[in-house]
Every structure is written in structure tokens, then in C-alpha cells.
Amino acid sequence: MQYMPLRTILYILILLLPISVSAQDDYTIPKKHRVIQETSTDSSVVQVDTKINSIDFTALKGTTYRLDNLLKQGPVVFVFLSAECPVAQRYAMRLKRMHAEYKEHGVTIVGVYSNENDSVEDVRSYLAKAEYTFPVVKDTDGSLARHLGATMTPQAHLLDTAAVLRYRGPIDDNRYVTRVKHAYLKDALRAVLEGKPVPVKETPAFGCTIHLPDLPAKTEINYSEHIVPIMQKHCQSCHQTDGIASFTLTGYEDVKLYADKIVEQIQGRLMPPWRAASDHGDFKNERRLTDNEIDLIAKWVKEGAASGKIINDSETIQSPKTWTLGQPDIVKEIPVVLKKLTVGKHASITVSINTDFDEDLYIRAVDFQSNNWKSVRRIIASIGSEVKLIGNNRTEQKDVNKTVNTPNLRIGMWRPGIHPTVLPDKVGHLLPKGGTITLDLLYQGTDREEQEILKIGLYLSDAPGTVRTYKATLMNREDTREDKENSDEQKVGASHHFQEDVYVFAVEPIRVTSEHELKVVATTPIGERIKMIWLKESQIHILDEWHDIYHYREPVFLPAGTRLDYEFVGDTKPKQNPIVLHFYFTKASGFVE
Structure with missing residues (x-):
């Protein structure tokens, strides 16, 4: 034995x-x-x-x-x-x-x-x-x-x-x-x-x-071994060559020059910008320094900001010529003209892409390439729908006065500091045969007209049994439009009831500025309260022009009869600034984890 x-x-x-x-x-x-x-x-x-x-x-x-x-x-x-x-x-x-x-x-x-x-x-x-x-x-x-x-x-x-x-x-x-x-x-x-x-x-x-051998007692905290990995992980997506930030953090001299400012910003939790509280939802695209990382940078600066021997000082991969997720299944090129503006001002452009696909497609992720990331501040991609306009504000499918494409379902976005996020296996945003993709581009002004060659890459799900996403919308006041849709995914109000079992994948705030603070909870039929998201007020006003879609690390299961509610809303002008949140989900009957 x-x-x-x-x-x-x-x-x-x-x-x-x-x-x-x-x-x-x-x-x-x-x-x-x-x-x-x-x-x-x-x-x-x-x-x-x-x-x-x-x-x-x-x-x-x-x-x-x-x-x-x-x-x-x-x-x-x-x-x-x-x-x-x-x-x-x-x-x-x-x-x-x-x-x-x-x-x-x-x-x-x-x-x-x-x-x-x-x-x-x-x-x-x-x-x-x-x-x-x-x-x-x-x-x-x-x-x-x-x-x-x-x-x-x-x-x-x-x-x-x-x-x-x-x-x-x-x-x-x-x-x-x-x-x-x-x-x-x-x-x-x-x-x-x-x-x-x-x-x-x-x-x-x-x-x-893993228990690693202790570093020699005389080894000091240095840039090369301890600070570079943090810069790559949290900072360089914006603070890189030709990036949108006003200065780079890709080398020792850069980081040392701004060391005191970096410590001030990270200790105040102002950078990297991330508004979601850690105890309301676990998000896989979270941008947050750990307490240990903050302490390490602060100690490094306090002890003199030693350089150390360069080991791994390359920039994080985010090149205008690189597809972060690998080669897309479909690539579309869109030429765009960025008009001359007063420097510092911003403008937006809406571009509709009429697709020629001969079948329904399911989109798991979207990525973008550009030859002008320095000017582009944000790109939002949506699946559009044809809507007939009557008068100024009302819409109705039957009238034939005028036809326009309006965004219906957000499928992806780009802005400084984020990477594309992939939906779970066998889940996709439905792009109907002949459907329209709408792009909303926000760019900053320059003293001359500039040409933009934008590429959008679509990553598809071709797995048998792929299920589509839906959206549930919350607004901090009731939507009183007479013509609002009656489908389950389109009802708009301060609460939302799910009529069947669902899995929630992501939440997208709309018109939530840095002055807003809100919490949303889900209450199940047996009274269990699930903390979905808490967006805190921010001192970083640039977030108003940015846009986040918060993707849960694991899909959140909500049984039939669950109700989504605003638990707390801070808003100085609720009538002028309605707060809207879209929760993206799929029906549990077709989804297998």
C-alpha cells in the first residue's frame, strides 16, 4: 500500500x-x-x-x-x-x-x-x-x-x-x-x-x-519592473504616440515628468476614468487601478522614481492598423470629411451604411480602424431601422411623408482607452437582411478640413442556435409619447418588468453626464435584490462626450417577474436631462451558459 x-x-x-x-x-x-x-x-x-x-x-x-x-x-x-x-x-x-x-x-x-x-x-x-x-x-x-x-x-x-x-x-x-x-x-x-x-x-x-522568491532586500521599486506594466495596462491606450491624450506615458522620461500629477489623479480615483462602483456589478471591461497599484506608484515617486533596467517597455497594442480581436469577418470602408472647426470645438457626424447582405447576421463584436485617431473622440455603431416622419417629433411606421434611418440597437463603440468587447458564445446582435448600420462620430476641431478613412470590422457568430439580443430601457421619468412601441424590449419608464427568464449581458447609459449619479437594482419575485449598477458623479467632465457600455463579466440571470428600478437618482435638471439606461439581454429559453 x-x-x-x-x-x-x-x-x-x-x-x-x-x-x-x-x-x-x-x-x-x-x-x-x-x-x-x-x-x-x-x-x-x-x-x-x-x-x-x-x-x-x-x-x-x-x-x-x-x-x-x-x-x-x-x-x-x-x-x-x-x-x-x-x-x-x-x-x-x-x-x-x-x-x-x-x-x-x-x-x-x-x-x-x-x-x-x-x-x-x-x-x-x-x-x-x-x-x-x-x-x-x-x-x-x-x-x-x-x-x-x-x-x-x-x-x-x-x-x-x-x-x-x-x-x-x-x-x-x-x-x-x-x-x-x-x-x-x-x-x-x-x-x-x-x-x-x-x-x-x-x-x-x-x-x-504562486509564492515567488523575495527580491533582494536592496532592490528598490523601479520604473522598468514595477511601473511599466501598470502604464501598459491602464494608461497607454490614451497616453501613447498619436493618441488622444495631450501627452504620452510610454517611456521613463514621460512618466517621471508627470509623476506628481499621476499620483494626484490616481489617488483621487480620477484616472483612469471609470464611474461604476465596484460593489454594484462585476464588469469585464472595468478600468480601475487596485489599491496595491496606487500605493506602488505613490511609493515609487516618493522614493525618487528610479528607472531600473529596461525589461518590458513597449507600448500596449492599439495601432490604427491593428484589429484588436484579429481579422474581422466583414470589413466596410467609409470615407468621411471632418470639416474645419474652431480648435477645441467638437462636432458630430452621422453616417448610414446600407448593407447588401443577403441573410440575417448576428454580430458578436465591432472594432474600428482609422487613419486619424488624433481627431476622432468617439464612434458609436448602431443597427438602424427605417422610420416614417410625421411633423416634428412624432413617428409612425405607416405614414409615407419621409423616410429616415434611426439608431435602434447599439452594437459597439470606440473611444480612447477602451477595447472592443465580445458577446458570449452563441449570442449576437441581430442585423436583419438588408439592414442599416448607423455610425455616430464625434470629432474635435482643427484649423483645416481633414479626410478620414474609417473602417468598421464586424465579428459574427455563425454557431448553430445563436440567439439575438434585446434591450430593456429605463428612464427617470415616464415616457408619455403616444406612439411608443408596445413590445417588451421597447417599453420605457422608471421601472421595467421582465415577463420571462432572461440573461443580462450589458448596460448602456444614455445622456448620463458627469453631474448625474444613479443606482439600479433588480428585485426578483421572491424579494432578492440584485445590485445591477451604480454610476457615481464624476469630476472628469470629458466623460460627458465619451460613452461606456458596461459588460458584465458573467451574464446576470433574472427570473420572470423581476423588476428593474432606479434606487437613487441625482440630477439637477431631470426634466431637461432625462436619464436613460439600456439593459441588453437575451431570453433564457434559447441561451445555454
């Missing part, structure tokens, strides 16, 4: 102990896994969609690899493992099968052991049993883990051939192979190899935490 080593038994027992008070905000123990899981992905300082600088590493068999050279062959997956973590050990066979399946496609899998508790002898002993056929590295000083932002074992980090981090998270959703429903890493690999958007770009890992 074989007995489990005492050290492994103690390791398992430690996994089942309550998490220490200092780590409660970062980790939890969910009933599904019954092991430690990250509460969110914010604990990593390396953001998905960041370009990773090349790094050299040596495998246990003595071969030295350079990341740049591996990427010439195909995508690279770094899987962080542990010789003592029971959860990581359960993935040995799955990883070997994945390596055998994808090596023919040029994919390289690298196993990385960064835990300081794993000695070289421990790792070699385990590998003799696991018989991995891919390179394995003992990350003795933790440099690989820090370079990629690894926090857990097992945890996968997928880089495409451009060295851009496209997926970070668990290999799949269950340590027991027979219970797996979502193969996150495989899905991400297929998407990258096919040039499609990754369906789930990051999700909290579960298993065991």
Missing part, C-alpha cells in the same frame, strides 16, 4: 484552510472547486492584449530558448505549474494531449515551475512521473512569472505570433476532466490560429497560489 508523502498532505490541508485576512480581497474558495480561486483577474499587473518583450529562458534539459524565435514557429503557451499542487497535477495528461494535438500547428507549450517551494530536485522527480514532452523550466528567481504576471498554478498564458498576450487564466473550468464544460485554453488557441477573437480572454484561475 502506498502512502501520500507528509509534505503533500500538509499542502492539501493548507489549501482547505480559510484564507488569511490580508488575502481575502484577492482569493476565495468557491463551492464548485473547493480550492483557492482568484476573486478577479486584477491581481495580475500584465494586461491581456499587452505586447510582451522577448525573454530568454533555459529548460531543465539544458536547452536555452528565446521567445522571439519560438513565436516565428507559432503561438506560445506558458503554463505555470507546481510539483506539489494537487490541482496542477490533475492536468498532466490533458497538457500532454494538448501538446500532441497542437504541435503540428506550430504551437509551443512551455511548463514553468516558479514556486520557491519547488526545488529543482522536486521538479525533476515529478517530471519523471508526468513524462511531459514539451519544454519545462524551473523559474528559480521568478523572472518568468513576473514578466508574464503569473499568480496561480495551474495558469495558462497564451501569446500570439506578434507576442501579444491573448489569454490568461485556467486551462479549463474543472480539475475533474469528466466535468469540464468550458475548455478556455483550447478555445483561445483555436481562435488565435484561425485569426478570430478569443471568446474568453481572461478568467480567474483556481488551484494554488
